[in-house]
Amino acid sequence: MAETHRNLILKGMAASEGIVAGPAFVMTSVRLPIPRRLLTEEQAPEEIERLRAALREAVSELEEVKKEFGDRFAKEAFYIIDAHSLLIQDQALWAEVEQKIREGRINAEWAVRKTIDEWLKAFASLKDDYLRERGHDVELVCERVLDKLVGHQEKDLRKIQEPVILVAHDLRPDQTAQMFFSKVLGFVTDTGSRTSHTAIVARSLEIPAVVGLEQVTRVVEDGDVIILDGVEGNVIVNPDDDLCSSYLQKKAEWESVNKLLEEYATPPSVTQDGRCIQLCANLEILDEIHFLPKYGAEGVGLYRTEYLYLNRADLPNEDEHFENYRRLAEAVAPYQATIRTFDLGGDQFVGEPRLGGATEEINPALGLRAIRFCLRRPEVFKAQLRGILRASAYGKIRIMFPLISDLNEVLAAKRMLQESMSELDREGIKFDPELLIGIMIEVPSAALLAERLAEEVDFFSIGTNDLIQYVLAIDRVNEYVSYLYQPLHPAVLWMIKRTVEAGHRAGIEVAMCGEMAGDPLLLPVLIGMGMDQLSMPARLIPKVRKVMRGLRVSELTPMVEELLKLSTVEDIRNRIKGLIEKDWAEAYRMEPGKKPDLAGVFLCQKSDQTQ
């Protein structure tokens, strides 16, 4: 077979972590065409019998999967399969198909297709996102029966006993689950996203996966060698020796670090000399909250509420806000969750008709976004504020306003919150009257005014991504200047130090929730400055916790003073790196004593295969 692609890198979405390599096993994704035949009256009963036989076969297969997996599944994965098994046994659905065969005199395949299409239309018109998406489940279930009818022998994934990487257009959640019993190393698909059912099942069963590759089934052929990088979301087709060995190394590092970090997946997060700093998770999708305990997250330091607004035609109403935050508050217990109010606008909402007004801004990062947008659209903001307040009766949550640049904005936002509180009071609706109110410090003016702002709020959270961009006047997504984006820039450090000091003088907590918070290299600086809480992507927590346990505040405080005397990024970075090598080598060491055994799961060279 000619190798059409060599060293081809495809970018997708990391759906489930892990790095594996092996020969591709391409699942034929081309659906067989649906045959269409008209029947005579005598043929109809036979055709109905054929349908019933196909259905029986499909049902018993699915039941078998369900039985086999029942107690081994994470709850969410099992529910998805259970729903499919319910749908396939919906007698009313099949009565409809039988009626079409009997009265329309059409063959079974055609009748099934017609019935699905009618139902899909009904589902497509639903307003509720969750219920609308269930149309996809209906389709998958019916296709299972169609496959039986057209004699498409679906590969039983459990029977794959060669170590391969499955390449498919799309996979059903139950197919993903079957892989658990096979030798399949991982899978890659054309469709899907991090939040699709298939991705959720893959994560709960720890099967590495990259999804949303768009054209992987067209590019890859059976037997091509593939590296699946489920950490970055990349797929490499027919890698050369150099790429193979660099990925093998990456895999070894990733696995040994993971192994090591399992020991650090539980609190406390404390320095060697006893300073506790909360390590919290940034959260975007509520369902992901179930993964937080795995990393020992001590609460949610930043809940991005923007996802509530995306992928829908209208704006969320108060009840939807409330429901979402109530679930957050209940799930995060006994810890606390910090909810950041709506932070969209600018580039993320270009041409967004629901939000009206400024749709094409020349300089969106400096435009009508976040708190500016909210103050301008009080009805949109109010719905969120009331939702948060109502949820505050159900657990520990606090509220945080983004992109504050001025005292007036804080006062205006607090006034609206106060109004919402009085309304709820009058309506007799419960909320936490002591709800903590905080602001993001991400605009230089706010950092400079931190003393004044601290008098008005209960906590600060430093948003480093925007702060760096604004302090240094750098557009991070502009490749010509992105090299100037430097967290260790002395001006950035001064801003942070100022903010922490102002907060502590006023007796309020200072947190950090930007990318800087999860970078072990910067950790000594952040601890030395006195940060009270760090919030980062959950998977980074164990690593940060490990490093933290090897550091001493008593050494870091004077170090920060020294660093602030330096004038350039390079000097600062070199000083930190020097200290890491000299004094903190143990804290930063990421290999465990024993190398994990990697043989047999990283089949990168063609010669490795027996075919």
Place this chain on the structure above:
Amino acid sequence: MRLFGRPALKEAEAVVRICNRLGMHARAAGKFRSLAAQYKCTIKVIRGRMEADAKSILGLMALGACKDCELLIRAAGEDAEEAVSALAALVENKFGEEE
């Protein structure tokens, strides 16, 4: 009153509000259907202009009955009243779900 010895058709209905988080999704519809199937009467579930047979999971799902939606359950037959009150209770108990 009996006419020609046949019992008069009994009817019953009730309005319920969906209160579980996910609404009438597959498993909820499955429970609803199983319960409905235990009664002899015919049962319709109506939401706005949409109507579904209580014995069709797909039909129930396609009502798009999300949280806080109101549904009208209407039954006709010998055990209509029992059926309606049992089904209404199921909906009000969040279909046995936690949230």
